[in-house]
Amino acid sequence: MKIICLNFKMNLLKKDIRTYLNQIENKVKRENTIFFPNCLHINDFYQKGYLVGSQDISFQEFGSITGDTSIHQLKELGISYTIIGHSERRKYFDDDKYVSKKIKLALENNVKTILCIGENIKENQAKSSSFLQEQIDDALKNNLDSITKENLIIAYEPVWAIGSGTIPDNNYLEDTIFFIKDFIKKNYCLDLKVLYGGSVNKDNIESLEKIKNLDGYLIGSESLKPDKILELVQIIQ
Numbered sequence: 198m199k200i201i202c203l204n205f206k207m208n209l210l211k212k213d214i215r216t217y218l219n220q221i222e223n224k225v226k227r228e229n230t231i232f233f234p235n236c237l238h239i240n241d242f243y244q245k246g247y248l249v250g251s252q253d254i255s256f257q258e259f260g261s262i263t264g265d266t267s268i269h270q271l272k273e274l275g276i277s278y279t280i281i282g283h284s285e286r287r288k289y290f291d292d293d294k295y296v297s298k299k300i301k302l303a304l305e306n307n308v309k310t311i312l313c314i315g316e317n318i319k320e321n322q323a324k325s326s327s328f329l330q331e332q333i334d335d336a337l338k339n340n341l342d343s344i345t346k347e348n349l350i351i352a353y354e355p356v357w358a359i360g361s362g363t364i365p366d367n368n369y370l371e372d373t374i375f376f377i378k379d380f381i382k383k384n385y386c387l388d389l390k391v392l393y394g395g396s397v398n399k400d401n402i403e404s405l406e407k408i409k410n411l412d413g414y415l416i417g418s419e420s421l422k423p424d425k426i427l428e429l430v431q432i433i434q
Contacts, residue, residue: 198226199433200350200392200413202311203420204233204252204280214238218245220423225430229413231278236266243275250278250311253286254303256295268306279303280415282313282336284356296336304343311392311415312336314377315354326376329353333377337385344387351377351391352415358395360418367408374410399428406432 209217214234218241231248234241242249255265271279281299286292292299296312303310314332316325333351337344353373358364365373374391381387393405394415405411414433419425 198229199411200390201225201230201430201433202233202250202278202280202352202392202394202413202415203230203426204283204394204415204417205235205238205421206252206285206417207235208421209234209238211238214241217423218242221427224427226434229434230430233278233280236271236274239271239274239276248277249275250280250309251276252280252283253292254279254281254299254308256298256302258302268302268308272306272308276308278309278311280311280313280352282332284313284315284354284359293335296332297339300336300340300349301343304340304348307348309348309350311350311352313352313354313394313415315356315359315395317356325355325373329373329377330380333381334384337381341385344385346388346390349387349389350412351381351389352394353377353391354394354415356395360396362396362398364396364401364405367404370405371408371410374408378410397429399425399432402429402432 231250232242233250233252239249251271254268255262282296300310314329316328377391381389390412392413392415397414397416398419
């Protein structure tokens, strides 16, 4: 069964969330669809019985980190998943230096992690495999005692595809997913699931579904529209 992660980013207000929940009621499978709304709306999904996650966590458990939200506060709202290392966090908040520590915190607190990796267009034109290796090593090397195939999932998101409407072709994606899985298996003895994220929509989902080694999707802007996401979910499921 494919994993479907829906990342709302910094979108939707309370009234929108109420409408959204009404429109998807009993129309998505709760066991494989994970919602990542703004932290203010996490509990709305949790109370409806959905799997829910946070879009990030603080690198500290508690303390004087103005504006951050701790793993413990997020767990009180109902999260069982978190996204770590999303390209927007890496770009705007210099999160490269915190990814490993955040993964450690999440896994120690029994929160499953979606680790985002991906190259930008410059890195893609150079040698994306070495860049992906570095991101994987930075995230995993200090957390081997905590990681299992059940609590860590990789999301491959080429930065140049996010929000662009353009996705890599299937051969490129299949080769890249194979590379990621093979690298992790050979170097860390782990069989991890790999998702794809970056401009996933109803026009390309049927093509993406032909990729045999793909375990699911991390969907951004398209996830904000209940009618669109229901179309996608129907095709995937």
